Amino acid sequence: RKGGLKAKSEKMFGLMDGFLKNDSVSLQKDILDHVEFTVARSRFNFDDFEAYQALAHSVRDRLIERWHDTHQYFKKKDPKRIYFLSLEFLMGRSLTNSVINLGIQDQYADALTQLGFDFEILAEQEGDAALGNGGLARFAACQMDSLATLDYPAWGYGLRYQYGLFRQIIVDGFQHEQPDFWLNFGNPWEIERVHVSYPVKFYGTVEEEVLNGKKCKIWIPGESVEAVAYDNPIPGYGTRNAINLRLWAAKPSDQYDMESYTTGDYINAIVNRQKAETISNVLYPDDRSYQGKELRLKQQYFFVSASLQDIIRRFKDLHKNFDEFPEKIALQINDTHPSISIAEVMRVLVDEEHLDWSKAWGIACRIFSVTIHAVQPEGLEKIPVDLLGSVLPRHLEIIYEINFRLMEELKKSFDQDYDRLSRMSIIEEGAVKSIRMANLSLACCHTVNGVSRVHLETLKTRVFKDFYELWPQKFQCKTNGVTQRRWIVVSNPSLCSIISKWLGTEAWIRNVDLIAGLREYAKDPDLHTEWKNMKKVNKMRLAEYIETLTSVKVSLDAMFDVQIKRIHEYKRQLLNILGIIHRYDCIKNMDESDKRRVVPRVCIIGGKAAPGYEVAKKIIKLCHAVADKVNSDPDIGDLLKVVFIPDYNVSVAELVIPGSDLSQHLSTAGHEASGTGCMKFLMNGCLLLATADGSAVEIAEEIGEANMFLFGAKVDEVPALREKGTTLKGSLQFARVVRMVRDGYFGFKDYFKSLCDTVEDGGDFYLLGHDFASYLEAQAAADRAFVDQEKWTQMSILSTAGSGKFSSDRTIEEYAEQSWGIEPCKCPF
Numbered sequence: 001r002k003g004g005l006k007a008k009s010e011k012m013f014g015l016m017d018g019f020l021k022n023d024s025v026s027l028q029k030d031i032l033d034h035v036e037f038t039v040a041r042s043r044f045n046f047d048d049f050e051a052y053q054a055l056a057h058s059v060r061d062r063l064i065e066r067w068h069d070t071h072q073y074f075k076k077k078d079p080k081r082i083y084f085l086s087l088e089f090l091m092g093r094s095l096t097n098s099v100i101n102l103g104i105q106d107q108y109a110d111a112l113t114q115l116g117f118d119f120e121i122l123a124e125q126e127g128d129a130a131l132g133n134g135g136l137a138r139f140a141a142c143q144m145d146s147l148a149t150l151d152y153p154a155w156g157y158g159l160r161y162q163y164g165l166f167r168q169i170i171v172d173g174f175q176h177e178q179p180d181f182w183l184n185f186g187n188p189w190e191i192e193r194v195h196v197s198y199p200v201k202f203y204g205t206v207e208e209e210v211l212n213g214k215k216c217k218i219w220i221p222g223e224s225v226e227a228v229a230y231d232n233p234i235p236g237y238g239t240r241n242a243i244n245l246r247l248w249a250a251k252p253s254d255q256y257d258m259e260s261y262t263t264g265d266y267i268n269a270i271v272n273r274q275k276a277e278t279i280s281n282v283l284y285p286d287d288r289s290y291q292g293k294e295l296r297l298k299q300q301y302f303f304v305s306a307s308l309q310d311i312i313r314r315f316k317d318l319h320k321n322f323d324e325f326p327e328k329i330a331l332q333i334n335d336t337h338p339s340i341s342i343a344e345v346m347r348v349l350v351d352e353e354h355l356d357w358s359k360a361w362g363i364a365c366r367i368f369s370v371t372i373h374a375v376q377p378e379g380l381e382k383i384p385v386d387l388l389g390s391v392l393p394r395h396l397e398i399i400y401e402i403n404f405r406l407m408e409e410l411k412k413s414f415d416q417d418y419d420r421l422s423r424m425s426i427i428e429e430g431a432v433k434s435i436r437m438a439n440l441s442l443a444c445c446h447t448v449n450g451v452s453r454v455h456l457e458t459l460k461t462r463v464f465k466d467f468y469e470l471w472p473q474k475f476q477c478k479t480n481g482v483t484q485r486r487w488i489v490v491s492n493p494s495l496c497s498i499i500s501k502w503l504g505t506e507a508w509i510r511n512v513d514l515i516a517g518l519r520e521y522a523k524d525p526d527l528h529t530e531w532k533n534m535k536k537v538n539k540m541r542l543a544e545y546i547e548t549l550t551s552v553k554v555s556l557d558a559m560f561d562v563q564i565k566r567i568h569e570y571k572r573q574l575l576n577i578l579g580i581i582h583r584y585d586c587i588k589n590m591d592e593s594d595k596r597r598v599v600p601r602v603c604i605i606g607g608k609a610a611p612g613y614e615v616a617k618k619i620i621k622l623c624h625a626v627a628d629k630v631n632s633d634p635d636i637g638d639l640l641k642v643v644f645i646p647d648y649n650v651s652v653a654e655l656v657i658p659g660s661d662l663s664q665h666l667s668t669a670g671h672e673a674s675g676t677g678c679m680k681f682l683m684n685g686c687l688l689l690a691t692a693d694g695s696a697v698e699i700a701e702e703i704g705e706a707n708m709f710l711f712g713a714k715v716d717e718v719p720a721l722r723e724k725g726t727t728l729k730g731s732l733q734f735a736r737v738v739r740m741v742r743d744g745y746f747g748f749k750d751y752f753k754s755l756c757d758t759v760e761d762g763g764d765f766y767l768l769g770h771d772f773a774s775y776l777e778a779q780a781a782a783d784r785a786f787v788d789q790e791k792w793t794q795m796s797i798l799s800t801a802g803s804g805k806f807s808s809d810r811t812i813e814e815y816a817e818q819s820w821g822i823e824p825c826k827c828p829f
């Protein structure tokens with residue numbers, strides 16, 4: 001059989017005429033072949049979208065080629081693998097990133113030119129894969145790019161939502177949500193693996209029976225759904241490695257309950273089967289946490305069960321003994337969303353592989369690690385016991401057993417300290433008895449990661465204080481990072497060329513610490529000229545986009561001041577808008593000579609509000625109401641323009657960030673676990689105006705506080721300030737601008753009343769009033785700096801030069817060395 005197989009593969013290899021060719025002519029041939037044979041259009045008559053589809057399929061061929069070679073090699077070397085489980089992946093577009101990482105962008109650009117097409121125009125045909133909400137989801141995507149580029153043997157696992165994050169439509173300044181039919185015209189970047197599918201069980205009961213003299217539990221499920229794999233090759237940059245992001249879609253299981261058919265209840269059977277498919281239908285659109293939604297729990301267990309069945313099958317292909325499991329597998333769960341996987345591993349090892357409990361638990365504790373993205377305890381997931389008991393009865397039993405043994409262990413250290421025991425319990429007593437998924441994760445995971453140094457301190461001293469005092473060794477900091485491939489090379493090619501030119505190498509794209517080499521040229525006038533021109537080119541592109549979308553004409557000489565992120569009270573977009581009202585009010589009361597000294601601004605805000613988040617939706621409306629007033633006021637002209645960019649997503653970020661001069665990160669200190677948008681702006685030489693919160697603290701250490709504009713209460717000052725409550729008075733300017741909104745200066749007086757109430761009369765939980773004065777000072781400092789364009793350009797260059805730490809490559813290397821214990825496994829050919 002071995003001989004036969006060997007002969008067969010030699011024959012196969014013989015037939016294969018080597019690797020796909022990437023010269024322009026070969027690419028032209030492949031693209032036209034896909035027009036005719038994949039898109040099935042005549043090669044003499046096809047439109048831009050069909051050209052894009054054909055182009056995408058020709059790129060996909062090259063991804064698949066590397067995907068195969070990489071996985072053949074992983075199989076051969078059998079290294080320890082990292083499996084990254086995330087309920088969300090915000091991938092964005094794939095075309096440009098793929099051809100750049102494959103290293104064949106120029107060849108494709110030439111091939112298309114020969115065929116009479118423009119690469120950039122075809123790239124615009126692609127829709128975003130928006131399978132996530134915000135930072136946590138994009139963090140997962142950046143991680144995958146770095147895992148591939150650094151040649152780590154890694155897999156990503158998630159859900160293939162039929163509908164991605166809703167499209168944001170703005171009507172009369174109000175947000176409306178539209179479903180995101182992202183799969184309508186197919187998805188060339190995925191490969192449906194009909195042969196890779198697993199049954200996933202739900203509901204039912206748990207029976208006990210004796211097997212070989214040992215009592216064991218049998219779960220009799222009530223429903224079964226089929227999980228089918230869709231593979232998305234993730235190419236590394238400057239390497240042949242291409243790893244896999246395997247997303248699961250729910251299909252009706254092929255088990256026919258003949259019962260219903262015989263009774264002619266056919267329709268019902270079909271409806272039930274369709275119900276099964278809904279599990280992977282839609283992404284929950286809220287960046288905050290979810291308490292007790294049945295479908296959400298089913299989504300979490302669905303992808304966890306399918307992923308673990310797939311992981312264990314792959315392990316068993318090469319290994320017989322589960323003692324080797326922790327040597328070969330590391331499991332990273334992205335926040336607590338996949339933490340039901342801990343109970344699932346215990347169920348499989350104990351109930352199906354018949355390992356005894358402590359052996360199984362020992363294995364679980366050696367394979368799992370978790371990244372926590374939330375800061376506030378109320379942001380931590382809890383699942384009602386009744387719900388879990390109904391959907392996953394055996395898992396509830398297992399979690400009770402885990403908790404029982406945890407409590408027994410804790411009693412050894414904290415015998416009478418019942419408050420601590422109840423705080424650390426995985427089971428939360430109370431009105432709604434619930435499972436604390438974070439406590440389950442902390443009880444099992446060998447490593448618990450915070451996403452910035454400030455965040456980890458908050459987890460150690462507040463959120464998980466009890467667990468930190470018991471297991472300090474588990475708590476590690478892995479400050480987030482973003483990939484410079486997408487956030488410089490793909491989205492800002494002119495900056496990419498400048499950096500490579502002045503560093504005299506492109507090696508920084510794989511080894512970003514080299515970017516610090518720009519520091520020595522920070523005052524170089526030639527670099528300043530090129531740098532300013534690069535920013536101008538990107539600002540022109542952004543200005544055109546703004547005019548097309550909102551018909552607002554903006555001046556390129558103005559400072560482009562940007563705040564783009566999910567709309568949330570703690571991110572304080574309202575502080576930005578109240579600052580704009582103050583600026584508007586000041587200009588209105590200026591005489592012409594004063595106006596000549598005003599630094600013109602274009603204030604750009606963008607972001608989606610969770611559909612049910614009324615306060616956030618009011619903030620979006622207020623932004624539009626202020627924009628309508630300011631932009632139509634002849635006294636203001638180009639001194640101030642306000643623009644809300646609708647439907648903010650990864651592709652919009654790739655256009656806005658390179659064209660930004662100043663970006664705002666205004667979270668009340670202690671509320672932003674990290675923030676990753678700030679890192680993308682930093683890489684693109686955009687100056688930061690920020691509170692000392694999350695990763696902004698580490699950014700200030702890397703570039704120097706003098707190269708950014710910090711303001712506001714510090715993390716350790718906030719609790720005391722909140723104590724002050726009503727006595728805490730905002731500045732006069734603050735009271736004035738809130739009054740203008742409350743009095744209906746921008747209209748919608750009644751509608752904005754509750755919004756004003758959130759920041760006045762002692763209700764100002766996020767301290768907008770307290771921080772307003774220092775916020776205006778920081779804004780004034782930014783104005784003064786912007787006037788001195790050489791100073792500003794120097795600060796901009798030093799921002800990019802100091803951004804190396806915030807590459808997801810550094811983040812991944814830390815996870816690999818300190819958490820996962822994995823080594824690179826580079827595909828040789």
Ligand SMILES: [N-]=[N+]=N[C@]1([C@H](N)O)O[C@H](CO)[C@@H](O)[C@H](O)[C@H]1O
Pocket residue numbers: 134135136137139287373374451480672673674675676694
């Ligand atoms: N969920 N969650 N958490 C977040 C973001 N909202 O997605 O994760 C992001 C990624 O870790 C953080 O940057 C951000 O501060 C934090 O709020």
